[in-house]
Amino acid sequence: MFIQRRYSLKWRLTFLFSSVMLVLLLFLTIFIFWSTSNLVYQHEQRLLNQKASAIASDLKTEITEESSLDMSYLSRLLMNYSDANQSIALLDQKGKRLASIEGANWSKEPDDFYDRILTAKESVEFPFASRIIYVEISETTEALEWYFTMLFSILLFASLITLALSGIGGYFLSKWGLRPLDQLITQIHSISPQRLSQRIHHYNVEKEIYELIHAFNLLMDRMEDTLVSQQRFVTDASHELRTPLTIIEGYVSLLQRWGKNKPEIREEALGALRQECDRLSRLIEDLLTLAKLQDESESNTQKNIQSLTPLLLEVKHAWLPVYPPQITLSFEWTEPLFLYMDRERMRQLLDILLDNARKYTDQGEVKVRAFSDESWVHVMIEDTGIGIPESELPHLFKRFYRVDKSRNRIRGGNGIGLAIAQSIIQDHQGIITISPASQGGTRVHVQLRKEPAPQQD
Template sequence: MYMIKKWIPHSLTSRLAFLFTIAMVFFLLFMNLFVYWATMQLVYRHEHQLLQSKVDVITNEIADDLTSRSAFNHAHLQQVLSKFVNEYQSVSLFTADEKKIITVQGPKWRPEVTRDIEKIFTPESYFIMQKKALQDERTFSVPSLSTPLRLEMVEDTKPLNHFIHILLLILGTTSVGAILISGVGGYFFARLSLRPLNRLMTEIYQMEASHLSSRLSPRSTAKEITTLTEAFNSLLDRIEAVLSKQKQFASDASHELRTPLTIIDGYLRLLDRWGKDKVEVREEAILAMKQECVRLFGLVDDLLMLAKMEEGSVSTEILEVQELTPLLEEVKNAWRSAFPSNLRLVCRWEDSLVLPMEREKIRRLLDIFLDNARKYTDEGEVRLNVYKKEEWVHIIIEDTGIGIDENELPFIFERFYRVDKSRSRQRGGSGLGLAIAKSIVDIHQGHVTIQRASQGGTAVHIMLPAHSSI
């Protein structure tokens, strides 16, 4: 197998030409064998028919001659046989007890054929034989002959061998020519067929990483090349989208990290210049830097969590089948005290809500959406409704806040995306909460959608697979 692979060319053009030539070799080999076999069958059948016709004529004439004569004339019989025998034939007359009466041979008859008469179609001497008995009662009218006669005629195939050699020479010459033409023609045909692919490769090599906005032109009429071009352009679209998101992420992350670092740096400069001697300034600076450090740690933790989720290091195998009700009670008690007096939290859920989950991540998921509802709802209420329907546990969180514009909805799960940049920054958002929430839902193989609520505000609908009791 290694040797076969070693001989196969690596170039696609050469490989196609090579395979086409190999296929042509086998095709010609089969066709030549068939032509040779069919031709030989026709030639030998024709020669047998000619020899049989000649034997019939000879036997009729001998029978007539013997009937008209009162005695067997050896010289006359030889003269009769000689006029029917060509230079590559031999004819003999035998009695019924295989006694030879007379033999007449052509001038080019080979003696070795006579020795191999019993070895029909041997490699040393190929020949054709026809036998016929003279059964006519007239043969018995010759007084010197008391038994029927048998005529045997043999033809040497040497002239046919010459024809066979010519046939083999023609077949071999045409086959070699056809193989050479198929090899050269297959190579140029393959190059012509692959020209659109080579042009496509040239365009790909000429593309620069800094200019991925350009696309390949579908100039080929071949369906396969057009499909390949469209697939590559689609790949470029996805790569460009990913690179754009990465650039945006790097810009947003650096901006988010730079803000608290700038505040910390400002207080450090303040302390270094004159604030370290004043207790109230020192205390204010220490408190502000602690808050910004907490914000930095939270941002770094969120980024690490997103990275782990995207890398797949958080496996679904850690999910355990648990009751959701205790967690809902915990969330209700924790957030009810965090809501201001002008904002009410209403919680309702069914009993026996069981699903495979990681408890801390589901708690983080609920905290993210309840925290957003609290931040962007000045007054009214936030409703948490949990129920089971068919094979899903539905978690719905609705508020009466400022809501989200419909044009912003397709982008809200992107990292660092803010609906209202200035207001989000004033309320302490980093733009990572909804991206983390979406990743948590994906880990649990669920679905999450956000839309405007019927009474204004925002409605979050989370669907998580429920545990099957079967």
């Protein structure tokens, strides 16, 4: 399978930094060139206005009578002010050209990107006549082309040098800034499956790297706990499966040696084999149930808002005949008891809790109470049985955990029921706690989110 290789973070940061610098340099170059060229054009325009004023003043001094306003005389006067890139013209009030001169490089149309036509106009009033003559000077900025070309070349060269230096500097800065990350990667590679207890040190590092290392160490803690739990689960499951298999193997050997001719031995062996097969079936069924509950893909598929009351009635009728005469089973509940629940899972939960109460209560009472408050529906199962030491309470929901293994084996437990119950409660986003009861025995308290009653159509 082909996997596309991504660029390293250093190169990506360098590219990003260089791209940002390229955009900034582009805008900066355009701004400098535009502002400088405008300043130059404004300076040239001021010089042109000053020249037009000077020509108008000189003409007013040179021309002393109206007879001097002929074209040849005016043209000779304008020759004193000629410029290679300028056109100087004298116009009357109607715009008629009286006289004009043009420089050698004068062109009415700009030939280059940098070229412009600048115009200045000044009026001349003669004391001996009522007419007004206008001095109009037009100038092409072709002479500034070399200056603008040099300015553009300098800006381009400076931008390229700056871009290259920023790219090199960005790479080394990225490399220096990501050095703690490289060290972290090296330490992570050094962790092998046989050294999951190893943790990464996070002294004298930046805040972001510290948070990354802290998050990684927490992840390793969870992975180690999961692996230890899985190994313990495999060990406990193997032990639980090996015990009935050993018993079955022993009785099979007994049948092979003496059971063929002795009916009493054969009957005893077959009964024990049936008992151990039933025990294996229950264990395997509990394991499959626990695995199915932990598969999130099957969660919430059968949940809906419904009342717990019909289920309590069903459980009551199912368990009253099962309890022995020396144990009194009582139910008590107060409406409303609406939940967002999977009915089959909730029935399984109640069955597990009532079965545990029956197994560990020799005589007395098992009481089931259900009620609700503003936020929760509470289900409490309290018995007068043998009880559980407080030191064992934190471990009750672990798989295959039993307070007294020998006593538990006699009573038929395998240590998975409460783990299944906790998975059901977690799937319903509830809370389950176990504590000593006030009259001895054990109290199981289940809290489930209360829901409003659905509206009837």
